[in-house]
Every structure is written in C-alpha cells, then in structure tokens.
Amino acid sequence: MRTMELRHVGRSGLRVSRLGLGTMTWSRDTDPHEASELxxxxxxxxxxxxxxSASYADGGAEELVGALLGDVVPREDVVLCTKAGVRRTEAGGVVDASRGNxxxxxxxxxxxxxxDHVDVWLVQSPDPRTPLEETVHALRLAVSTGRARYVGLSNHPGWQVARAATLLDHEVGLGAVxxxxxxxxxxIEREVAPAATALGAGLLAWSPLGRGVLTGKYRRTIPADSRAASPHLAGFVQPYLTRGSAAVVEAVVTAAEGLERSPLEVALAWVRDRPGISSSIVGARTAAQLRGSLAAEDLVLPVEIRRALDEVSAPALGYPERF
Known part of the structure; x- marks a missing residue:
C-alpha cells in the first residue's frame, strides 16, 4: 500500500489526496465491476x-458510487464531492442554480x-438567470443543515468566486473552486486561481490530462476505444485536437522521453505541483488508466523541464492582467 500526499483544501481544515478520482464515465462507460476495482x-x-455529480449519467454515477461505498470501501475512507446546478429536461441539460433546484x-x-452528508458540495456552472446571492444562500443552507461540510463553485469566473466568498464570509467560507x-x-491563471488563492479557497483541477489529449494517444489517429471516438464524448475532446495543442503535446512527449516516463505522468505532475492546487482529478475509465496516473506519484519535474512546458503552453495575457 502506498500513502498519497494529503493537502489542505485552501485555508480550510479539510485535507484531500493530491490525486482525485473522477466518476464522469461511471455507470455509462465504466461498469460496476470496473468501478469497484477503480x-x-x-x-x-x-x-x-x-x-x-448529479448530472453524470443523469444520476447513474452517484447511484453507482452509493452502491460501492460501504461495500468496497468504508464511507469514512473517502472525501465525497458532488455537484448540482444542471437540471435534466426533455430538451437536455439546463443550467439552474436557483435555491429550489x-x-x-x-x-x-x-x-x-x-x-446523510457530502464532504464537498459545488455549484457546477454559472447561472445567468439566477442572482448569485440566491445561489450562495443555498450553499449556506447546505452547511447549516448538515447536508454538506464544505461548499464551493465549479467552472465560475473570478469575479463570481470573489463575490461568493464575500457573501459566505468566514462563518461558512468558500472552501473549494x-x-x-x-x-x-x-x-484560470488569469483571474480564477489568483482570486481563489487570495480568498483561501482550494483549487480542484479537473481534466489535468487535457481531456486525455496530453497522454499522446491522439498524435497519429483516434483510437477506436477512446473518448474522441465515443458518440457522447467526442465533442468533449475535439476542442483540443488542434495544431496549437499538438505543439504542446509534442513538448510533453519530448520531456517524457528524456525522463524515461510517460507523457501522462509528465502532464499530471505539472498540474499537481502548480501553486494553489489541492487536488488533480483524473477521470480514469479503467483500472489500467488509473494505474498510469498513480505512477506519477513519485515524479518531480526538473526546473528546466517545467520552465520549458510553461513557455510552450503559456496562456495569452493582456490588459488588465498585464498593465
């Protein structure tokens, strides 16, 4: 058994493993047997x-998680995080961050x-039709009624992170982003990460492998068993199958070859050790994929390689981030 490093989520007392396990594919692409092994x-x-999340497989992922907790592993052995704010309708998913929903x-x-409670509860997406004050009140109620221990936001811009933290104040606190x-x-380096760090919220990074593209598996073709070949996930991967992304992928592959590690390990280690990151969440679909991510635990990127990766992937910054 290996002991993974635990990190505080921001300035809260909550500690989580620096690698998180995502369940977006559970009950749809990942069956109960595979999920149990994962x-x-x-x-x-x-x-x-x-x-x-409540939206993953229309609740199917949560049902599978619930079936495994207590059977495969004790409930108290996991820090359970789920999300709300995407309501299912006949026309598809609709963002709804109203208090009632x-x-x-x-x-x-x-x-x-x-x-009877989740450890972390997040609002999954910004809702332009609901006042942020109402959304934040739901977060406060979740904590005060004991249904959630810590609350936060997912996929929100920096100004909403700052406003929510102000509304929640020190009594409840914005625990995670x-x-x-x-x-x-x-x-997120433009405003979200600086805001979260300044306000004491921990950053939980999803898709640290660039939706799988940074593993290098799409360099030559699209594998038949990959997400990019899946009818319901192809659109999720497609935005990163570009010429600009390919240059970053090649830099990762070059670094991996020099270190005698896999591109997956290099990409994951880069995110994991960025400032403010409490945990990096990998959406492993199979136990074999998870083992690849676990292999990165002992990898610390040399300063020269980290600097080279920083440069090749640098985001475009302008006014007012740079003045």
Whole structure:
C-alpha cells in the first residue's frame, strides 16, 4: 500500500489526496465491476477525494458510487464531492442554480449516494438567470443543515468566486473552486486561481490530462476505444485536437522521453505541483488508466523541464492582467 500526499483544501481544515478520482464515465462507460476495482485501487494507494455529480449519467454515477461505498470501501475512507446546478429536461441539460433546484438536487444526491452528508458540495456552472446571492444562500443552507461540510463553485469566473466568498464570509467560507486546468487549458491563471488563492479557497483541477489529449494517444489517429471516438464524448475532446495543442503535446512527449516516463505522468505532475492546487482529478475509465496516473506519484519535474512546458503552453495575457 502506498500513502498519497494529503493537502489542505485552501485555508480550510479539510485535507484531500493530491490525486482525485473522477466518476464522469461511471455507470455509462465504466461498469460496476470496473468501478469497484477503480475505487479499491485508488483507496489502497492512499487516495481519498472521490468526485461525482448529479448530472453524470443523469444520476447513474452517484447511484453507482452509493452502491460501492460501504461495500468496497468504508464511507469514512473517502472525501465525497458532488455537484448540482444542471437540471435534466426533455430538451437536455439546463443550467439552474436557483435555491429550489440546488437543494432538491442535493437531497436527491444524498439518497443516491446513501449518505446523510457530502464532504464537498459545488455549484457546477454559472447561472445567468439566477442572482448569485440566491445561489450562495443555498450553499449556506447546505452547511447549516448538515447536508454538506464544505461548499464551493465549479467552472465560475473570478469575479463570481470573489463575490461568493464575500457573501459566505468566514462563518461558512468558500472552501473549494473546481476548474479545468492543464497544459492545454491555463485560463484560470488569469483571474480564477489568483482570486481563489487570495480568498483561501482550494483549487480542484479537473481534466489535468487535457481531456486525455496530453497522454499522446491522439498524435497519429483516434483510437477506436477512446473518448474522441465515443458518440457522447467526442465533442468533449475535439476542442483540443488542434495544431496549437499538438505543439504542446509534442513538448510533453519530448520531456517524457528524456525522463524515461510517460507523457501522462509528465502532464499530471505539472498540474499537481502548480501553486494553489489541492487536488488533480483524473477521470480514469479503467483500472489500467488509473494505474498510469498513480505512477506519477513519485515524479518531480526538473526546473528546466517545467520552465520549458510553461513557455510552450503559456496562456495569452493582456490588459488588465498585464498593465
């Protein structure tokens, strides 16, 4: 058994493993047997942060998580994070961060997960039709009623992170900010990451492998068993199959060859050790994919390689970030 490093989530007392396990594919592409092996291997390696959402497989991922907790691993061995704010309709998913929808979704999540509380509860997406004050009130109620221990935002811009933290004040606090972050997506460095750090919220990085593109598996073709070949996930990967992304991928591959490691390990280590990152969440679909991520635990990138990767993937900054 390996012991994974635990990190505080921002300035809160909550600690999570620096590698998190995402469940977006659970009950759809990852069956119960594979999910059971994933969860057992993850916890055996010292992992604690288990990330899911009410919107994943229309609640199917949460149901599968709930079926495995207590059976495969004890509930107390994981830090359970789920999200709300995307309501399913006949026309598809609709962003709805109203107080009523958020709290009813949380109650449904708790039933599916088979628990009376989640450790971290996040609003999954900004809702331009609902005042942020109303959304934040739902977060406050979740904590005050014991249904969530810590709350936060996912995929929100920097000004909303700052405003939510102000509204929640020190009594509840904005515990976590979850956002996409990788060598192919460094947008949070402009405002979200500085805001979260200044306000004491921990950053939970989703898709640290650039939606799988940074593993290098799309360099020559699209594998038949990959997300890019999947009818429901192809659109998720497509934005990073560009010429600009390819240059970053080649730099990662070159670094990996020099270190005698895999591109996956290099890309994951880069995100994991960035300032403010509490945990990097990998959406491993199989136990074999998870083992690849766990292999990065002992990798510390040399300063020269980190600097080269920083330069080749640098986001465009201008006014007012640079004045």
């Amino acid at each position: 969860l057992r291997d993850f916890v055996d390696a010292g992992g604690t942060l288990l990330d899911t 958020l709290l009813s979704t949380l109650d449904a999540s708790l039933r599916r997960l088979g628990t 979850q956002a996409e972050y990788s060598l192919l997506q460094r947008g």
